[in-house]
Amino acid sequence: MNGGxxxxxxxxxxxxxxxxxxxxxxxxxxxxxxxxxFASLVNVCGTAAAFDGIPxxxxxxxxxxxxxxxxxxxxxxxxxxxxxxxxxxGVRYTKEDKTGxxxxxxxxxxxxxxxxxxxxxxxxxxQQVGEFATHHFTSSDPGMRxxxxxxxxxxxxxxDASDDTMTYATASTGFKSGGFNSFYMRSPQRxxxxxxxxxxxxxxxxxxxxxxxxxxxFEGTAELNMxxxxxxxxxxxxxxxxxxxxxxxxxxxKAVSYGLEIDGRWRATEALTLTGxxxxxxxxxxxxxxxxxxxxxxxxxxxxxxxxxxxxxxxxIGIAMGYSNANCAIAGINDMSGRTASNxxxxxxxxxxxxxxxxxxxxxxxxxxLNYHSSVYRVDDxxxxxxxxxxxxxxxxxxLSDLEEGWSLTLTGKNLTDVKHFDYxxxxxxxxxxxxxxxxxxxxxxxxxxxxxxx
Numbered sequence: 056m057n058g059g060x061x062x063x064x065x066x067x068x069x070x071x072x073x074x075x076x077x078x079x080x081x082x083x084x085x086x087x088x089x090x091x092x093f094a095s096l097v098n099v100c101g102t103a104a105a106f107d108g109i110p111x112x113x114x115x116x117x118x119x120x121x122x123x124x125x126x127x128x129x130x131x132x133x134x135x136x137x138x139x140x141x142x143x144x145g146v147r148y149t150k151e152d153k154t155g156x157x158x159x160x161x162x163x164x165x166x167x168x169x170x171x172x173x174x175x176x177x178x179x180x181x182q183q184v185g186e187f188a189t190h191h192f193t194s195s196d197p198g199m200r201x202x203x204x205x206x207x208x209x210x211x212x213x214x215d216a217s218d219d220t221m222t223y224a225t226a227s228t229g230f231k232s233g234g235f236n237s238f239y240m241r242s243p244q245r246x247x248x249x250x251x252x253x254x255x256x257x258x259x260x261x262x263x264x265x266x267x268x269x270x271x272x273f274e275g276t277a278e279l280n281m282x283x284x285x286x287x288x289x290x291x292x293x294x295x296x297x298x299x300x301x302x303x304x305x306x307x308x309k310a311v312s313y314g315l316e317i318d319g320r321w322r323a324t325e326a327l328t329l330t331g332x333x334x335x336x337x338x339x340x341x342x343x344x345x346x347x348x349x350x351x352x353x354x355x356x357x358x359x360x361x362x363x364x365x366x367x368x369x370x371x372i373g374i375a376m377g378y379s380n381a382n383c384a385i386a387g388i389n390d391m392s393g394r395t396a397s398n399x400x401x402x403x404x405x406x407x408x409x410x411x412x413x414x415x416x417x418x419x420x421x422x423x424x425l426n427y428h429s430s431v432y433r434v435d436d437x438x439x440x441x442x443x444x445x446x447x448x449x450x451x452x453x454x455l456s457d458l459e460e461g462w463s464l465t466l467t468g469k470n471l472t473d474v475k476h477f478d479y480x481x482x483x484x485x486x487x488x489x490x491x492x493x494x495x496x497x498x499x500x501x502x503x504x505x506x507x508x509x510x
Contacts, residue, residue, distance in 0.1 A: 114161070114162040114163065114164040114165075114168060114181065115159070115160075115161060115162070115181050115185035115187060115300075116158065116159070116160055116161075116162050116168070116169055116171070117157075117158065117159045117187075117237065117238060117240070118157070118158045118159075118237075119155060119156070119157050119235055119236075119237035120155065120156040120157075121153060121154070121155045121156075121234070121235055122153065122154050122155075122194075123151060123152070123153045124151070124152045124153075125149070125150070125151050126149070126150040126151075127147060127148070127149050127150075128147065128148045129145070129146070129147045129148075130145065130146055130147075131143065131144070131145035131146075132144060132145075138215075139214055139215040139216075140212070140213070140214050140215075141212070141213050142210070142211070142212050142213075143209075143210070143211040143212075143213075144208070144209070144210050144211075145208065145209045145210075146206065146207070146208045147206070147207045147208070148204075148205075148206050149203075149204070149205045149206075149207070149230060149232075150202075150203070150204050150205075151201070151202070151203045151232045152200075152201070152202050153200070153201040153202075153203075153232075153233075153234060153235070154194040154199060154200050154201075155192070155194060155199045155200075155234075155235040155254070155255075156192060156193050156194055156199070157190065157191075157192040157199070157235065157237075157239065157251070157254055158190070158191050158192070159187050159188075159189065159190050159239075159240055159249065160172075160189045160190075160191070161177055161178040161181035161182065161185075161189065162177075162181075163177060183376065184300075185240070185300055186240055186241065186300050186301075186379050186381075187240035187241050187249070187300075188240070188241040188242075188247060188248050188249040189249065190241075190249035190251075192249075192251040192254060196251035197251055197252050198250075198251045198252035198253070198254055198255050199235070199251050199254065199255075201233060201234070201235075201255060203232055203233060203258050205230040205232075205258065205260075207227070207228045207229060207230050208227065208228055209225065209226070209227035209228070210225070210226050210227070211223060211224070211225045212224050212225075219270055219271040219272070219275075220268065220269070220270040220271075221268070221269045221270070222266075222267065222268050222269075223265075223266070223267050223268075223269075224264075224265070224266050224267075225263075225264065225265045225266075225267075226262075226263070226264050227262075227263050228260065228261065228262055228263070229260065229261040229263065230258060230259070230260055230261075231258060231259040231260075231292060232258050233255060233256050233257045233258040233259075233292075234255065234256060234304070235254050235255050235256075236254055236255070236256060236303045236304055238297075238300075238301035238302065238303060239253065239254040239297075239301075239303060240297070240300070240301055241381075243379060243381040243382045243385055244385050247377070256292060256303075256304045256305060256306055257290050257306045258290065259288065259289070259290050259291050259292045259306070260288070260289045260290065261286055261287065261288050261289070261291075262286070262287045263284065263285070263286040263287075264284065264285045264286075265282055265283070265284045265285075266282065266283050266284075267280070267281060267282035267283070268280070268281045268282075272321075273321070276321065276322045276323075277319065277320065277321040277322070278319055278320045278321075279317075279318075279319040280316075280317070280318050280319065281315070281316070281317050282315070282316045282317075283313075283314070283315050283316075284312075284313060284314060284315075284316070285311075285312070285313040286311070286312045286313070287309070287310075287311055288309060288310040288311070288312070289308075289309055290306040290307070290308065290309075291306065291307050291309070291310045291340075292304050292305070292306060292307075293305055293306070293307050293343070293346070293396075293435065294435050295345065295346055295347050295384055295435070296347040296380050296435070296436065296481070296482045297347070297379075297380065297381045297384070300484040301484070302481075305345055305384075307340055307342065307343035307345070307346075307391070308340075308341065308342035308343060308344075309340070309341035309342050310338065310339065310340045310341060310343070310396070311337075311338075311339055311341060312336065312337070312338045312339075313336075313337055314334065314335045314336040314337055315333075315334070315335040316332070316333070316334050316335075317332065317333045317334075318330075318331065318332035318333075319331055319332075326410050326411050326412050327408065327409070327410050328408075328409045328410075329406070329407070329408055329409075330405075330406075330407045330409075331404070331405060331406045331407070332403075332404065332405045333402075333403070333404045334402065334403040334404070335401065335402055336399060336400065336401055336402070336403075337395075337401065338395050338396050338399040339393060339394065339395060340391045340392055340393065340394060340395075340396070341392065341393075342392050343390070343391035343392055343394075344387040344390050344391070344392060345384045345385065345387065346384060346389045346390075346391045346435070346436050346437075347380045347381075347383060347384045347389065347435075347436050347482070348380055348383035348384065348388050348389045348436065349389060349436050349437070349438035349439070349440075350438055350440065350482070350489075350490070351438075352383065352388050352389055353380055353383050356378060356382075356383055356386075356388065357375045357378050358375075360374055360375045360378050361374070361375040380482070389436055389437075391437065394437060395432070395437070396432075396435075397431075397432045397433060397434055397435045397437065397441075397479075398431060398432070398433065398479075399431065399432075400428040400429045400430065400431040400445075401429045401430075402427075402428070402429040403426075403427065403428045403429070404426075404427045405424065405425065405426045405427070406424065406425045407422065407423070407424040407425075408422070408423045408424070409421070409422045410422075416457060416459060417455055417456065417457055418455075418456045418457075418458060419453065419454070419455055419456075420452075420453070420454040420456070421451075421452070421453045421454075422451065422452045422453075423449075423450075423451045424449075424450050424451075425447060425448070425449055426447070426448045426450075427445070427446070427447045427448075428445065428446055429445045430442060430443065430444050430445050431443050433477050433478070433479050433480040434479070434480040434481060434482075434490070435481075436482075438480075438490070440480070440490060441480040441490065443476060443477060446474050446476055447472070447474070448470055448472070448474055448476075449470070449471040449472050450467075450468065450469045450470065450471065451467075451468045451471060452465060452466065452467040452468070453465070453466050454466075461506060461507035461508070462504070462505065462506045462507070463504070463505045464502070464503070464504050464505075465501075465502070465503045465504075465505070466500070466501075466502055467500065467501045467502075467503070468498070468499070468500050469496065469498070469499050469500075469501075470495075470496060470497055470498050470499065471498055472498070473497050473498035474497075475494070475497065476494070476495055477492050477493060477494050477495065478493045478494070478495050479493050480492050480493070
């Protein structure tokens with residue numbers, strides 16, 4: 056059905072209540088069907104686009120009311136084994152009790168309208184477009200109460216190899232509590248009904264190890280820090296595009312993260328200071344089969360359903376439209392096992408030079424910094440469209456100050472090489488197969504004047 060996008064169907068119109076279709080509708084699988092005698096365009100590129108005959112429009116109201124009671128007990132102590140060697144041990148006990156009440160229902164579309172609609176057409180259209188099943192869960196419903204108890208601990212051993220060098224080793228556990236999804240809408244695995252048992256997600260646990268070194272060099276004018284780390288996650292919490300309209304927190308089974316971090320500072324002269332950092336990271340899901348599908352995977356699944364469906368075109372459209380990305384996730388089509396996560400580049404580095412000089416009655420502070428990251432995915436489902444190539448960013452600033460008079464003038468230039476890059480990319484609600492790109496600023500300059508008033 057989404058094949059219509061690729062075969063010349065387009066939608067346009069100046070009246071926001073109507074959508075006009077251009078293209079060979081019947082041949083490509085998009086179609087116009089009737090709802091109660093009123094025409095409705097159902098799907099240009101797999102999307103319920105507009106509905107006539109509902110003067111108020113339709114809306115969906117969703118609310119999560121959650122109460123949390125937390126009890127934490129913590130203790131930590133340090134044993135100085137010798138003048139050079141010490142061990143620090145910490146333990147924590149956390150108990151969390153959570154209750155939730157969750158509502159999701161159709162409304163007539165007006166600003167801040169929270170009144171549940173009784174119009175069968177409004178309800179039907181809203182549930183179709185909003186991909187939800189009406190529900191009113193209370194704290195007495197199954198799954199709407201959670202009680203979690205988590206003992207965690209940490210052990211840190213430090214050794215002063217010299218007056219200028221300290222090495223350390225750390226082992227620790229961590230805990231992130233589970234909760235309720237505020238945008239839970241329905242359960243495709245239960246025939247698209249709403250079930251309170253599916254509105255929650257489980258706690259996440261991590262076991263982490265780190266070995267490191269901190270040292271001073273060149274008679275204290277330089278510092279160097281190094282660390283290697285390894286973390287194992289159980290039931291790691293991830294964001295999953297659950298359908299056409301919402302994101303939900305889900306639990307992947309396991310993940311492993313390990314790498315190396317190096318950072319340092321060197322005051323090369325009285326005026327010049329250099330700082331830098333290097334990071335190497337490998338993040339991999341050991342098991343994660345319930346991520347949402349990429350755009351191409353989702354479109355292929357809907358198209359296959361449409362092609363295999365029997366009956367008239369309205370029936371084919373209805374079957375295909377009933378398939379959401381939540382179904383795709385349940386089917387395990389986009390298996391992330393053995394793959395990385397979004398926003399986890401394998402390598403990053405930075406270098407900053409800061410030069411401060413005095414002349415006459417003024418101070419000039421100049422700074423230049425370079426930042427690099429290797430290729431990285433900016434979208435959670437690792438859709439190829441969301442992969443950003445390796446980038447280098449250059450920023451600079453100059454500040455002229457008169458400290459006695461209390462004023463300063465700063466010229467700042469950011470992203471001087473005008474690199475095109477993105478903060479994040481996500482699937483667009485209601486428009487399956489489309490993406491929302493959030494670009495960061497290109498090359499920019501700013502001039503700022505500051506004045507400090509005296510007492």
